[in-house]
Amino acid sequence: MKRLSIALFAVAALGGAHAALVTKTVSYRQGDTELKGYLAYDDSVTNGSKAPGILVFPEWWGLNDFTKGRAEALAKLGYVAFAADMYGDGQITTDPAKAKELMTSVAGKPIMAERVQAAFDQLVKTGLVDESKLASIGFCFGGACSQVLAYSGAPLKGIVSFHGALVPASPDAAKKNKAKFLILQGALDPLVPEEARAAFIKSLNDGKFDYQFLSYSGAVHAFMNPDADKARAAGLAGVGYNPQVAARAWAQMQLFFKEIFG
Numbered sequence: 713m714k715r716l717s718i719a720l721f722a723v724a725a726l727g728g729a730h731a732a733l734v735t736k737t738v739s740y741r742q743g744d745t746e747l748k749g750y751l752a753y754d755d756s757v758t759n760g761s762k763a764p765g766i767l768v769f770p771e772w773w774g775l776n777d778f779t780k781g782r783a784e785a786l787a788k789l790g791y792v793a794f795a796a797d798m799y800g801d802g803q804i805t806t807d808p809a810k811a812k813e814l815m816t817s818v819a820g821k822p823i824m825a826e827r828v829q830a831a832f833d834q835l836v837k838t839g840l841v842d843e844s845k846l847a848s849i850g851f852c853f854g855g856a857c858s859q860v861l862a863y864s865g866a867p868l869k870g871i872v873s874f875h876g877a878l879v880p881a882s883p884d885a886a887k888k889n890k891a892k893f894l895i896l897q898g899a900l901d902p903l904v905p906e907e908a909r910a911a912f913i914k915s916l917n918d919g920k921f922d923y924q925f926l927s928y929s930g931a932v933h934a935f936m937n938p939d940a941d942k943a944r945a946a947g948l949a950g951v952g953y954n955p956q957v958a959a960r961a962w963a964q965m966q967l968f969f970k971e972i973f974g
Contacts, residue, residue, distance in 0.1 A: 731756040733787055735780075737802075738794070740837075742823075742830035748802035749834060750780050750795040752787035757840050764973050765841030767831055767861070768795040769854030771937065772815040774804035778937050779851070786849075789966065792840045796831035798824075798857065808948050815853050819877075828861040845869060845973045847891075849965065850876055851936055855895075862891040869972040870894065872965045874936050878904060878912035886919025893923035894968045896961045898931030902950040926964065931957040 731754045738749045757763045766786050770779035775797045786793035797803075799814045818824045836843060848871045850858040855876015862871050863881060865888030872894045881889065893916065897904060909925075916923050934940035935954040944951050 733784060735784060735787075738834065740830060740834040742827050745800045747797040747800055747827070747830065748775070749797050749831060750775060750783055751793070751838065752780075752783040752795075753792040753840055754787055754790060757792055759839050762840055762842040763790055763792050764845035764847070764969070765792045765794070765835050765838075765843075766846075766969075767828075767835055767848040767858070768793055769828070769831070769848065769850030769857035770795065770798065771852035771854055771934070772811040773806065774799050774811075774814065775802055776804045778939060779854075782849070782851075785962075791969075792835070792838065794831065794835040794838070796828070796854075796857070798827050798853070806943075808943070808946075819853065819856065824857070825860055825864060828857050829864065829866070832861060832866055843867070847871060847969065847972065849874065852934060853877060859893075862889050862893070864888060865890065870968060872896065872968060874961060875901060875904075875931075875933050878908050880912050880915035881919045881921065882915075883919065886915075886921065889919070889921065892968075892972055893921055893925075894965065895923065895925045896964060897925070897927050898933060898935050898954070898957070899927040899929050900931060901933045903933045924968070926961075928954070928957040928960065930954065936961060 734755050735752045738751050740747050768783045775795055779795050783793035783795040805811050847869050848858040848861055851874045855873030856879050858871040859879045863885035868891040870892040874896050931954045932952045934951040936958045938953050940951040940953045
């Protein structure tokens, strides 16, 4: 009976030591701008037991609950996830006009490359990541952010772009890039027209990228985000949540990570 009691105590102790999700807001800087990112990881990850690191770049709405939720979902899969602040001071909005204003203040400008690099540097600074196993994902505007980071030559194993804006790779970007690409688009996305897709794919072919480009039937823009239907109801055309496609795309991302991280 004594041995049984000891055994039961040991089992209970092990059960009580289960891993827990750790989340925190992390302040960092790009130039004079204070940025507020969101870090998520399993508490089994320590400086002595590192995990692959994933950057998460948000839609044009900013670092909102949807983006934080994706970081948490990645942490539950065993990754250290850092969701980036692209606008400063953690600014978010639900107003399309304000979102456009915020995005255009950054998109296509030198500050965009500087801010994606700042997010990358902050992920590495956590000391929790295996620096040989780094990747980036992004949604909408965040998809473009992931592409820009890869084009800079950042040591990424891969990037995943969900219904992202598509940024053609220049010859110089192709030379610098180290990442495999997984591009997941809605076949009916009116915000990324066919000519934009064709120009993007041509640039990847010309640059001899290792890429996968998946087009999901029936899906429009923002198919990953459950709040997209609210945005459409409020008058934002061309967006809509598609739970079946969202599940397929997330599963495809997981297969991709298994490939690139080994």
